[in-house]
Amino acid sequence: DTSLAEVNSFSPSMPISPSSMINQYKFEDEPELRDLFITVDDPESHITAIETFITYRVVTKTSRGEFDSSEYEVRRRYQDFLWLKSKLEEAHPTLIIPPLPEKFIMKGMVERFSDEFIETRRKALHKFLNRIADHPTLTFNEDFKIFLTAQAWELSSHKKQGPGLLSRMGQTVRAVASSVRGGVKNRPETFTEMNDYIETFSQKINVLDKIAHRIYKEEREYFNEMKEYGPIHTLWSASEEDIADSLKGVASCIDKCCKATEKRMAGLSENLLPILHEYVLYSEILMGVLKRRDQIQGELDSRVDALANKKTEKDLFSEEIGKLEDKVECANNALKADWDRWKQNMQCDMRSTFTNVAENNLRYYEECLATWESFLASQRVYLHVEEDSEDTP
Amino acid sequence: VLSFRAVESQSEGQCAPVDSLWRRYSEFELLRNYLSVTYPHIVVPPLPEKRADFVWHKLSADNMDPDFVERRRIGLENFLLRVASHPVLCQDKIFYSFLTQEGGWKEMVNETGFQLKADSRLKALNATFRVKNPDKRFTELKHYSDELQSVISHLLRVRARVADRLYGVYKVHGNYGRVFSEWSAIEKEMGDGLQSAGHHMDVYAASIDDILEEEEHYADQLKEYLFYAEALRAVCRKHELMQYDLEMAAQDLTSKKQQCEELATGTVRTFSLKGMTSKLFGQETPEQREAKLKVLEEQIQEGEEQLKSKNLEGRDFVKSAWADIERFKEQKNHDLKEALISYAVMQISMCKKGIQVWTNAKECFSKM
Numbered sequence: 001d002t003s004l005a006e007v008n009s010f011s012p013s014m015p016i017s018p019s020s021m022i023n024q025y026k027f028e029d030e031p032e033l034r035d036l037f038i039t040v041d042d043p044e045s046h047i048t049a050i051e052t053f054i055t056y057r058v059v060t061k062t063s064r065g066e067f068d069s070s071e072y073e074v075r076r077r078y079q080d081f082l083w084l085k086s087k088l089e090e091a092h093p094t095l096i097i098p099p100l101p102e103k104f105i106m107k108g109m110v111e112r113f114s115d116e117f118i119e120t121r122r123k124a125l126h127k128f129l130n131r132i133a134d135h136p137t138l139t140f141n142e143d144f145k146i147f148l149t150a151q152a153w154e155l156s157s158h159k160k161q162g163p164g165l166l167s168r169m170g171q172t173v174r175a176v177a178s179s180v181r182g183g184v185k186n187r188p189e190t191f192t193e194m195n196d197y198i199e200t201f202s203q204k205i206n207v208l209d210k211i212a213h214r215i216y217k218e219e220r221e222y223f224n225e226m227k228e229y230g231p232i233h234t235l236w237s238a239s240e241e242d243i244a245d246s247l248k249g250v251a252s253c254i255d256k257c258c259k260a261t262e263k264r265m266a267g268l269s270e271n272l273l274p275i276l277h278e279y280v281l282y283s284e285i286l287m288g289v290l291k292r293r294d295q296i297q298g299e300l301d302s303r304v305d306a307l308a309n310k311k312t313e314k315d316l317f318s319e320e321i322g323k324l325e326d327k328v329e330c331a332n333n334a335l336k337a338d339w340d341r342w343k344q345n346m347q348c349d350m351r352s353t354f355t356n357v358a359e360n361n362l363r364y365y366e367e368c369l370a371t372w373e374s375f376l377a378s379q380r381v382y383l384h385v386e387e388d389s390e391d392t393p
Numbered sequence: 394v395l396s397f398r399a400v401e402s403q404s405e406g407q408c409a410p411v412d413s414l415w416r417r418y419s420e421f422e423l424l425r426n427y428l429s430v431t432y433p434h435i436v437v438p439p440l441p442e443k444r445a446d447f448v449w450h451k452l453s454a455d456n457m458d459p460d461f462v463e464r465r466r467i468g469l470e471n472f473l474l475r476v477a478s479h480p481v482l483c484q485d486k487i488f489y490s491f492l493t494q495e496g497g498w499k500e501m502v503n504e505t506g507f508q509l510k511a512d513s514r515l516k517a518l519n520a521t522f523r524v525k526n527p528d529k530r531f532t533e534l535k536h537y538s539d540e541l542q543s544v545i546s547h548l549l550r551v552r553a554r555v556a557d558r559l560y561g562v563y564k565v566h567g568n569y570g571r572v573f574s575e576w577s578a579i580e581k582e583m584g585d586g587l588q589s590a591g592h593h594m595d596v597y598a599a600s601i602d603d604i605l606e607e608e609e610h611y612a613d614q615l616k617e618y619l620f621y622a623e624a625l626r627a628v629c630r631k632h633e634l635m636q637y638d639l640e641m642a643a644q645d646l647t648s649k650k651q652q653c654e655e656l657a658t659g660t661v662r663t664f665s666l667k668g669m670t671s672k673l674f675g676q677e678t679p680e681q682r683e684a685k686l687k688v689l690e691e692q693i694q695e696g697e698e699q700l701k702s703k704n705l706e707g708r709d710f711v712k713s714a715w716a717d718i719e720r721f722k723e724q725k726n727h728d729l730k731e732a733l734i735s736y737a738v739m740q741i742s743m744c745k746k747g748i749q750v751w752t753n754a755k756e757c758f759s760k761m
Contacts, residue, residue: 197579204576211568218565222558229551236544239537242726246733253737347583351761354590358755362748369744376737379730 036133037061038148040126043118044075053077056122058129060148066140072149078103080147081125083159087143088132093292094335095138096342098131099281100124123274136341137334184294186301188332194339195290202283209276216273219265226261230254249375260367267360275353279346286342289335296331300324418443420499421469424491427502428482429624430511433631434714435482436721438475439620441468447612449553449560449605460606464613471617481717517630520637527636528711534718535629542622545615552612556605567598586761593754600750604743611739614732618725625721628714635710639703646696653689656682 042057055075062070081100088097101124129148132138146158233251237244303324307317421440429437445461456462473492476482487502494501573591577584 200579201576204572204579207568207572208576211565211572214568215562215565218558218561222555222562225551225555225558229548229555232544232548232551236548239540239544243729243733246730250733250736253740257740347580347761350583351586351758354758354761355755358751358758361751362755365744365747365751369741369748372737372740372744376734376741379734379737 034134035063036139038126038129038133040122040129043122053079054118056125058148067145067149069149074149074151074155076147078121078125080155081128084143084147085128088138088141091141091143092137092334093296094289094331094338095135096282096285096289096338097138098128098135099278099285100128102281120274124278127274127278137338186297187294190336191290191293191332194286198283198286198290202280202287205276205279205283209273209280212268212272212276216265216268219261219268223258223261223265226254226258230258246379249378253371253375256371257368260364264360264364268357271356271360272353275349279349282342282346293331293335297328300328418465418469420491421472423499423502424488425472426511427487427505427507428476428485429627430507431485431487431505432481434628434710435479435717436621436624436628437482438472438479439617439624440472441465441613442616442620447549447553447616449557460609464609467610468613468617480720512631512634517634520634521630524633524637525640527633530715531629531632531711535626538622538625538629541625542619545619545622549612549615549619552608556608560601560605563598563601565598566594569594570598583761586757586759590754590757590761593750593757597747597750597754600746604739604746607739608736611732611736614728614735618729621721621725625718628718632710632714635703635707639700639707642696642700642703646693646700649689649693649696653686653693656686656689 037060039059040056041059043054044057046053046055055077058072058074058076060067060072060074062072085097085100088095101121132141132144138144143158146155150158230251230253233247233254237247237251240247300321303317303321307321418440425437425440428435442465444456445458476488482488487505490498490501570591573587573594577587577591580587
């Protein structure tokens, strides 16, 4: 795996030969070999004359040689994460860059700076950086390194460098122009299959996301009603004598089950909901990646088409065509490898998430079962005592 | 040993047109009214509800819903069993003929003229407010029955809402099944796990129907005691009425004795218009006074006898009513305890089903 250490960040104008890239993408994710550990925590509010914003503390611990130090602590705001993501997309147009949490959440009337919103965002940002760290290529990206290590002013000045807005716009215009031609007609079968897959996957994951939210909502409504249910039995026990204990017992069982339901809900919101949401975002990202691949192919195709009639100028442009062909091959290989990696990760994530959901529910039912069984045992003992005393004359 | 042909004719009513079912329910009502009036010292078992009440969302308030009709049939059967196992009520001839005689029973009941014995609601209400010295135990019992009614109503209402929400939780999980199935179509390795997990989610969603149907029977057990609270109150009201009657009779007697004394001694102790007019316009003749005295003395004697018998009646009522109330209390404690135990058993069964389904689902997920 020595090729790994040689790879540095690269931009679209500097394609590396396909073979070295292929070697690189054979790298399997092995958590034990991790040498970069990142945490995102400690959200802090900053108030200036112009705006209010939140920064998060990003702590990095590493044993890598290319890092000057083994530990870094910086503060970043959401804008900085957005910058990082766009730099990564620029550098690797056909790699699957992990999703960022959204800027705003429309649906749940959540205030921009509510504690819940900040915590959800913090967790998602943490995930984002760690997914990049786990990615065989992205983990060595230079902008990523700067993001993790640079002090605030260093980052600002670095951000200002790099291709200007106009040139970036120029790239976009060219991309749009070539996308008009599509690159779809010459699209290799693999990528058509990917496209079909993503369309269906996107549909299904969105539905799942809705279902999961609905389940959470129903469980919360159930919890709210249960809160009232137990105390009524206690109230009743106040006007009874003989059955007061039984009533209090039932009240206590219901209250315990109520708490168990609260735990179940928490499990859902900590685990299933964020993962499904992440994959909803992923499906959009994947569709974007496929489009960009098509665009790159489109550039080549349009050039080839343009030259189809100009036999005389073929030699002049053969070098350009050659470069574009290389570019397409790189892009395709990058995407194929990253796609396989993404699918494996997705399978793994889904397996562990849904298993966790099942375990959550099991724990819930087991807790409730134990509660009611112990109540039953206490009642049956009482009945047996009564029966015995009836037998004795 | 009593046979339950009446129950069979009740279930016939389910096949017969709508109004015949109602008539049969009305015959039960007639029977109960008769028993309540004829045995006012007994806590008469209540009838099941006529219309579906405390429903949760899934069950419509439809009185023709087969589940509701069945549960009401069971409730009516239960009513008859209660009456049949009551030491006093089971001996009643009208009850016996309700069970054995199909034709002409209604006329037979009406011929007893029991409606005439019924106390007017207004009279009873009046007595409740004005009685001065009711037996303390009945006052306490009345408070208890009010509390019982209030707390069971509340419980049933919340239970219905909890059931509604629980239904929602289970049924939403059913949506997993279809999505998992459709998703599994595009997956190679994950497909099987998803598909089979989806199946278990369908099983989970479907399981709630039986669970909640069983819980309805538990709710019915509580409802019976909700309605029993009214029966308890009826006995208390009867006591108050009798006590008030007694107090009025005693008051009346006292005032008559006073009048007697005044006439006999010629002194007017209390101001009265008659006394004034007689002062102004001259006193009565001795013969007139004599006649009046005689009438009063007769009335007093009657009154004293009546008071004696009313007193006796009242004491007998209190004694026999309280005996039945003690019997009722034991029955109530036993039944409610059993009901709570059966509720626990239902919860345990629900938990075990949940554990089974999610264990299966977990296995499927872990194989994805």
